[in-house]
Amino acid sequence: MSALDLRTVIEGVGARLLALLQAADDRSEPVVRQASPDTLALAFQAAGAGLPIDRDQAPTGTPALLAAVDEVLRWSVRTLHPRFFNQNFAGADPVAVLGDWVGAALNTTQATFEAAPVFTLMEREVIAGLAARAGFATHEGLFLPGGSMANLHALQLARWRAQPDSLRTGKVPGRLVAFTSAEAHYSLGKAMALLGLGSDNLVAVPTGPDGGMDVVALDKAIRQARRRQERPFFINATAGTTVRAAFDPLRDLADVADFHDLWLHVDGAFGASALFSGRERHRMRGVARAHSLAWNLHKMVGATQQCAAFLVREPGLLGRVFGGGADYLFQPDKPHAGLDSGDLTYHCARRVDALKAWLLWKARGDAGLGARVERAVDLAEHAEGRILADDRFALAAARGFTNVLFWWVPPDLRPLDLEAPGVAPRLHRITTALKDRMQRDGQTMLSYMPLGERPNALRLLCLNPATTPADVDHVLALIDGYGQALPRPV
Numbered sequence: 001m002s003a004l005d006l007r008t009v010i011e012g013v014g015a016r017l018l019a020l021l022q023a024a025d026d027r028s029e030p031v032v033r034q035a036s037p038d039t040l041a042l043a044f045q046a047a048g049a050g051l052p053i054d055r056d057q058a059p060t061g062t063p064a065l066l067a068a069v070d071e072v073l074r075w076s077v078r079t080l081h082p083r084f085f086n087q088n089f090a091g092a093d094p095v096a097v098l099g100d101w102v103g104a105a106l107n108t109t110q111a112t113f114e115a116a117p118v119f120t121l122m123e124r125e126v127i128a129g130l131a132a133r134a135g136f137a138t139h140e141g142l143f144l145p146g147g148s149m150a151n152l153h154a155l156q157l158a159r160w161r162a163q164p165d166s167l168r169t170g171k172v173p174g175r176l177v178a179f180t181s182a183e184a185h186y187s188l189g190k191a192m193a194l195l196g197l198g199s200d201n202l203v204a205v206p207t208g209p210d211g212g213m214d215v216v217a218l219d220k221a222i223r224q225a226r227r228r229q230e231r232p233f234f235i236n237a238t239a240g241t242t243v244r245a246a247f248d249p250l251r252d253l254a255d256v257a258d259f260h261d262l263w264l265h266v267d268g269a270f271g272a273s274a275l276f277s278g279r280e281r282h283r284m285r286g287v288a289r290a291h292s293l294a295w296n297l298h299k300m301v302g303a304t305q306q307c308a309a310f311l312v313r314e315p316g317l318l319g320r321v322f323g324g325g326a327d328y329l330f331q332p333d334k335p336h337a338g339l340d341s342g343d344l345t346y347h348c349a350r351r352v353d354a355l356k357a358w359l360l361w362k363a364r365g366d367a368g369l370g371a372r373v374e375r376a377v378d379l380a381e382h383a384e385g386r387i388l389a390d391d392r393f394a395l396a397a398a399r400g401f402t403n404v405l406f407w408w409v410p411p412d413l414r415p416l417d418l419e420a421p422g423v424a425p426r427l428h429r430i431t432t433a434l435k436d437r438m439q440r441d442g443q444t445m446l447s448y449m450p451l452g453e454r455p456n457a458l459r460l461l462c463l464n465p466a467t468t469p470a471d472v473d474h475v476l477a478l479i480d481g482y483g484q485a486l487p488r489p490v
């Protein structure tokens with residue numbers, strides 16, 4: 001059993017990671033090498049570091065540990081690859097990656113100024129910068145582990161506003177109901193359940209043809225709830241829905257929220273980054289009137305997972321609602337106690353995500369971050385144009401922003417008539433079969449998803465600045481090739 005040679009491990013892993021970053025736009029590498037769980041287990045075993053943690057796990061030596069890292073790199077999905085279109089994040093900026101490395105090496109918690117003096121100041125500055133871009137006249141906020149967590153925090157603030165003593169008593173007289181669009185992120189329902197508010201009490205408001213919430217339907221649903229003696233307390237507006245990247249009409253929703261005196265939260269986990277771009281920021285008009293805003297920098301602008309900001313317009317609320325007052329940690333008489341951020345959230349230890357956000361923003365500037373957003377929209381426009389001009393493909397939903405939803409159409413169904421008997425179920429099956437082929441081939445990765453009553457569609461979104469129009473064309477040609485190769489009839 002050999003002792004770990006830390007120097008060799010550090011230098012070996014460092015060299016591999018730098019090579020990974022430098023080869024990010026190497027198109028000769030696959031996006032993924034598809035492997036079954038058995039293949040993966042065998043690969044690690046062959047490398048000398050099997051996946052199971054043994055009953056009495058002996059220390060693993062340097063060569064086997066480095067070989068295991070090689071297997072991790074070999075079999076993991078390359079989200080940095082210019083032909084990775086699968087998720088609503090892609091192409092992590094190397095500056096953010098390096099920020100994560102520095103943060104991990106310093107391994108501290110964001111909770112107190114004492115443990116994280118620099119990161120505390122950086123978090124405050126980044127939050128202030130985001131609040132300024134959103135037009136918040138006043139603000140407070142912090143980084144949380146994800147947009148889902150930000151949505152949960154917003155619901156908790158709104159519940160407190162509706163029934164302040166509920167935090168202490170656990171009781172909420174009547175039935176609190178929240179409203180969101182039918183296309184909103186699934187975290188809202190889960191957060192309602194988690195907070196004991198009940199996912200049945202989240203009303204799914206219909207959306208219009210562009211995927212944005214129907215404001216008239218929202219107003220009607222609120223009035224109906226009131227007539228039933230329920231207690232509306234919260235509206236979630238989505239800025240950039242997960243499937244279609246649709247924006248709810250924020251100004252109209254702010255009017256409705258004001259009129260009915262409800263908390264307005266904007267889930268801008270995906271789309272709030274439009275605020276970095278002079279050209280795209282109009283989509284967020286009205287956000288300054290929101291009570292709270294979720295904004296993931298790890299989706300559109302290249303921060304690494306996770307980098308999720310949560311902003312609240314009214315300073316002081318977070319501490320009132322989330323403060324636990326642990327005096328072993330937040331000693332009120334220590335220097336700079338007022339800078340501690342740990343009691344503004346449910347979490348205790350927090351990662352120093354603010355560091356990579358700060359480094360990224362400093363390195364790229366607003367212009368660089370905005371350019372990423374604009375490039376994603378331009379590439380979506382390019383893809384949409386190609387699809388509209390070619391009867392091998394059909395658009396599955398109107399495109400507003402970055403997400404292009406489409407079907408590959410088999411030769412005997414061209415031009416596509418979705419209403420014709422049997423066509424929709426066939427397209428549904430074809431999309432699934434295409435994804436399977438694509439995954440086995442590994443040259444590109446796109447996700448597919450349901451679209452209400454319509455068949456599953458492929459979703460293309462180009463968030464990696466290394467992706468070019470030629471990559472989009474290449475991927476469409478690949479998809480056509482997979483389609484041609486499908487066994488008939490599908």
Ligand SMILES: Cc1ncc(COP(=O)(O)O)c(C=O)c1O
Binds near residue numbers: 088308
């Ligand atoms: C609209 C929207 N809100 C919230 C989330 C959740 O964010 P996270 O994955 O950071 O929890 C997502 C994730 O895709 C999203 O698309």
